[in-house]
Amino acid sequence: MRVAMVHLAKSRPDNGHFSTEEVRRREKPSISTSRPISFAPGQYEEPPNLAAGFSSLDVSCEGPIRANLIADNITKDNFRIAVESWGQSTLFSASTTWIEHKASAKECIFGQFDTQDASLSPAKSATAPKAALTRRMAVETEPVPRKYAKNFDFPQPFREPVEVVCWINRLDMSSGRDHDYKIRAFADEVDEQGFTAHLNTWDNGELHGAAMCWVAFPKRKPHVDSGRFSTNDVRKRTDPRPKTTAKVKFKQRFEVVPTVLSALSMVDAAGNADLRVKVSVSEVTREGFKWTLETWDDSTLYAAGASWSVIALGFP
Template sequence: MDNSNWSHVGTSATKFVLDPNKPTMNLGSLNDNSRDDEICRVVLHEFGHALGCVHEHQSLAADIHWDEEKVIADAKRLYHWDEDKTRTQIFGKELDATMHSAFDPSSIMCYMIPPEWTKDGRGINENLALSETDISFIRKAYPFRTRNTGRLSVSPDIRQPYPPLALNSKIIEFDPPYPLPPRIILGLTLLDAAKTANIRVRVHTLSQSQRSNKSFTLNLDAWADTELYNAAATWLEFARSEVNFEVGQFDTTDNRSFEDRQPSAEGNFRRDMQHVDFPPGKYAEAPNVTVWLNALDLSKDFNWRIRAAARNVTTSGFDVVIESWDNTVVYSASAAWVACPRNHPGVASGTVSSSAHRKWFPPRLANGGRVKFDIPFDRTEPKVFIALNELDMDNSRNFRVKVSADKIDDKGFNWHGDAWADSILYTVGADWIAFG
């Protein structure tokens, strides 16, 4: 039995282990009596190798003044290593490494180095957990948590914009597949519909129990006499293992019939609201909550004014709100939401609105600005997902609006909330969430 700990580094396992019955990693020193901290140290270290990380003390950036004679003698006495193995495991530099950080003595990939092994008496303690540099480096080297593009448009992805069609769908394949069907939230990013009928549009998919681990069907639909020329949506996928994220959906028809007018609320606002409870102890502080509109049924007879938002967010829950104002008639609407811990590594989120930059009147076709991340991402180009959460449009023209993000870098991105042709856009807003 091999009582040593080792692992092939990254894809070298496919080069040197040709027999599928032979291991690519060995955790031979661990047993039922091993301490938790020792298990943690060994597993993290060896899986670091499996992910492609080399020994930190052998990094090109490391500057360790070895007492080689002492190290060789101790390694032979303690580990039964010959001189060649000691030089390979301790002294040799990993010249094949294509990415490296500044030397990090706190890295899980660094051996413990007794002070007497160095000529200047500077040793390195045994590291039992991932360092900040370890976490940052792996984020740079590996793909995003959200693996798929998360964008689909009726035109040109499904059909041409004319003639208008009510039912539009496409199968979205997960690449790679998930072990189990993921949780999905959807948001509208673009709508182009005729003013001659009520604005009835929704983006939806099958229920959780009907989804596959390999794909899902995304539907961008209208109904009744609504004329839908184009629509687009974004989505987020969350594996079952991503327990830090809570997701959900609020539909006003859960509380009232579409025939019932929105209930009165404060002042000029009418509001549908649902309280969401988080699992007990889920969040240590109030999380960030992103809310996206994903279905609308608005009367054609009045201006289209609607907003979805998270209110009264605490560690135990929040209120998801869909509201309108003035004489707008909302027969129904729905919104998706995702909650994420504040300062969660590799995630940022926020809200943008044209109202932050200008008054609602006069209307403008082009709106937007620059969003600056509170903390820059490790990656040079994180993924940004943005969808509508606020609209104020004139019903005398066709309903045309879209939100998007571009010029994305590690420090921020540009957002756009635009209408086109003769549409009249007073206010547009969106929620966004970024991963990097």
């Protein structure tokens, strides 16, 4: 039986990660699970920009697959992180990853894309970053749209090639034997002026809505690195495994061991069991790290992908 809301009032220090199991047990699902997170004392002089995505999901197949990640009540000292579900969906647990920077940071732009924007519906962002200006909107029209896209202009053009990191932070999908869980968030047509954000499903996936955050910054910035990895880098979709791992080598060698932040950008899983997917990072050195994408119990993970970022010294 679900309860309406479980909130842990005790704040804890910011480490870039949150799990609903910090607040409640998996066996006690709730519609909303939240707690406050405290920034380091004196870290910010004003509320920072913040972007967040899911790093794990465990949602029942007995109803729709619905999860929404919220970061709100952001001040210079703290913010609230929350994971929500709604309707007939049962969310057993979820984990999240976020990245934040001071609002005045140069060459580091945060934004949010929601399929409701692309369909000209009122926007309901799952996080609260400051979005960039839009150039145009497009959506492929079908009874249940399969592809959503929106173009973004950067507030000021970059002077060098740009990297855009995308993380899923809301999803609403059908479940059951007829509907596998398929969602992908990505950016293309990236240049110094802007890019196009995408939220897609395919084949027998049925995506009723979704959202993603994005973070844009120069590719060649010192002390900064990012990229994407996928089970498709290691194995074929037709060879599903409970756990897939590989290593990533940084494009530069860091002076100290950096923090690697990673969250989901693609999921392709069987709809006849609960959605269970997790991305994790381990064995981080100054040269690289090991990633793992996994599922468990009776779930089948055909493929999954994640985006990662290292911003060791930040932006001025």
